[in-house]
Amino acid sequence: MPVPIYDAHHAPGGTLKRLPLLKAAVAFIAMVFLCLCGLLYLQLEQSWRHDLAQAEVNSINLTQAMAQQAEDTFMEADLVLMSLSEWIETLGEGPEQRLRLQKIFARRVLALNQLSGVFLYDKQGQWMVSSFNDSPHGEEVADRDYFRFHQQNASLQVHISPAIRSRANGEWIIPISRRINDQNGDFQGVLMAGIKLAYFDQYFKSFNIDDQGTMFLALSDGTLLARRPFEERQVGASLARGEIFSKYLPEATAGNAMITSIVDGIPRLYGYRQLQAYPLVVAAANSKDAILKGWYSSAYQSSAIVALVLLGVGLFGWVFVHQVRNNERIEADLREAQEALEVIATHDSLTGLANRRLFERSLAIEFSRGARQGSPLGLIMADIDFFKSYNDTYGHVAGDHCLSQVAQALQQCCQRKADLAVRYGGEEFALLLPDTDIHGVLAMAEQVRQSVMARNITHSGSPVGCVTVSLGCYSFVPSGRDSIEVFIERADAALYQAKATGRNRVAALAMETLPEQLQRSDR
Numbered sequence: 105m106p107v108p109i110y111d112a113h114h115a116p117g118g119t120l121k122r123l124p125l126l127k128a129a130v131a132f133i134a135m136v137f138l139c140l141c142g143l144l145y146l147q148l149e150q151s152w153r154h155d156l157a158q159a160e161v162n163s164i165n166l167t168q169a170m171a172q173q174a175e176d177t178f179m180e181a182d183l184v185l186m187s188l189s190e191w192i193e194t195l196g197e198g199p200e201q202r203l204r205l206q207k208i209f210a211r212r213v214l215a216l217n218q219l220s221g222v223f224l225y226d227k228q229g230q231w232m233v234s235s236f237n238d239s240p241h242g243e244e245v246a247d248r249d250y251f252r253f254h255q256q257n258a259s260l261q262v263h264i265s266p267a268i269r270s271r272a273n274g275e276w277i278i279p280i281s282r283r284i285n286d287q288n289g290d291f292q293g294v295l296m297a298g299i300k301l302a303y304f305d306q307y308f309k310s311f312n313i314d315d316q317g318t319m320f321l322a323l324s325d326g327t328l329l330a331r332r333p334f335e336e337r338q339v340g341a342s343l344a345r346g347e348i349f350s351k352y353l354p355e356a357t358a359g360n361a362m363i364t365s366i367v368d369g370i371p372r373l374y375g376y377r378q379l380q381a382y383p384l385v386v387a388a389a390n391s392k393d394a395i396l397k398g399w400y401s402s403a404y405q406s407s408a409i410v411a412l413v414l415l416g417v418g419l420f421g422w423v424f425v426h427q428v429r430n431n432e433r434i435e436a437d438l439r440e441a442q443e444a445l446e447v448i449a450t451h452d453s454l455t456g457l458a459n460r461r462l463f464e465r466s467l468a469i470e471f472s473r474g475a476r477q478g479s480p481l482g483l484i485m486a487d488i489d490f491f492k493s494y495n496d497t498y499g500h501v502a503g504d505h506c507l508s509q510v511a512q513a514l515q516q517c518c519q520r521k522a523d524l525a526v527r528y529g530g531e532e533f534a535l536l537l538p539d540t541d542i543h544g545v546l547a548m549a550e551q552v553r554q555s556v557m558a559r560n561i562t563h564s565g566s567p568v569g570c571v572t573v574s575l576g577c578y579s580f581v582p583s584g585r586d587s588i589e590v591f592i593e594r595a596d597a598a599l600y601q602a603k604a605t606g607r608n609r610v611a612a613l614a615m616e617t618l619p620e621q622l623q624r625s626d627r
């Protein structure tokens with residue numbers, strides 16, 4: 105079987121297969137892309153979480169401050185009402201006391217910035233005393249929610265009502281009120297203090313929240329009392345269906361939540377807290393966009409940098425892959441050239457058959473294989489009969505054509521890949537037949553002889569009128585100590601025997617026909 109001089113599929117120094125460089129390059133570039141994108145995602149995701157966590161801490165602190173301020177504001181007003189109700193129950197509210205009460209009311213209002221006014225109403229809802237000098241006495245407030253509440257409830261606890269417009273000065277106030285009883289415990293009237301909405305508006309403005317942020321104060325039933333930004337049409341609106349009141353407050357009295365507002369539809373991070381002393385809820389929120397504004401800026405910058413890096417990697421990868429492909433094409437061309445050189449080095453240029461160099465290499469391999477496996481190895485030596493006469497008669501060009509025709513006949517008879525047809529020299533050919541005993545060798549030789557004659561190459565110098573060949577056959581089982589030269593000589597001796605007995609025939613080597621030196625080598 106022919107053996108290549110150089111195997112292009114193996115590295116020069118060992119048996120390791122060549123790495124698929126193009127696939128490895130593409131895989132590496134893809135891995136770089138994935139790693140950079142993954143690192144960018146992790147960095148942005150971590151930064152996102154950090155910004156939201158920081159915003160939650162700020163939101164908790166903000167609602168704590170709001171709750172404390174709201175509780176202090178209402179507690180101060182409540183203490184005023186408590187002390188005034190005790191004064192009224194002790195001294196009464198008769199005509200002789202009203203002027204004195206009016207001055208006390210006025211002093212209390214001046215002492216507390218959050219108070220718009222303090223008012224005392226009788227059991228019919230008529231104004232009796234207020235902190236204003238020119239109060240329109242005689243106008244009823246029996247229609248007010250806070251008045252009806254105390255009229256219908258015997259509790260002496262403070263009551264906070266939804267925001268209303270004061271009939272005294274027209275400004276928005278939050279009524280905080282107490283019930284006044286007579287000495288028998290019957291309903292005598294209502295003492296009310298109005299807390300300015302403007303006070304909460306100014307207080308809310310002191311906090312640093314974004315333009316889309318919001319703050320509000322509401323009753324525990326969801327009725328909106330005060331809000332930043334202030335919108336008059338929203339005063340008294342119900343937030344009961346909002347997520348803070350319907351979902352979060354029933355679970356916890358304080359916390360944080362990302363909520364889309366039912367008022368304006370803007371997603372915000374809300375911090376909320378329910379006051380312990382009063383039925384009030386405070387909440388503050390910054391918009392999600394404002395919270396993540398710095399994150400968005402950082403994300404754009406990081407993404408731009410990573411995009412530039414990926415672009416650079418991509419361009420480098422494209423150039424590298426392009427170069428690898430060029431190298432592969434060059435290597436393929438070199439392999440083709442190497443294969444062509446190998447064919448030139450191991451094959452006869454005229455006939456295309458193997459030359460003596462490849463023949464000798466194959467012999468060495470088949471000797472070793474035959475010795476290992478104990479299989480026979482056959483050899484046919486063939487020579488064109490009267491070829492010198494053919495050249496002299498028809499010329500060298502015709503002689504070359506004759507050689508090619510005979511070579512084709514030999515090649516066509518080789519049905520197995522292991523069979524090797526060889527131009528041994530001049531008009532002499534050889535046929536190496538691995539794993540073939542003498543009977544198989546003789547049969548193959550006869551097939552070759554018949555194939556050559558079937559081509560009917562005219563030869564006037566031949567007794568049969570066409571080109572013929574004589575063939576010598578030999579086969580043996582290699583033992584590992586055999587001589588290649590002796591093997592060839594034995595087949596060649598058989599060829600001489602065929603020529604000596606009349607040409608155009610097949611001969612196998614007989615022991616008695618061996619030259620003396622070959623007989624000695626057999627012994």
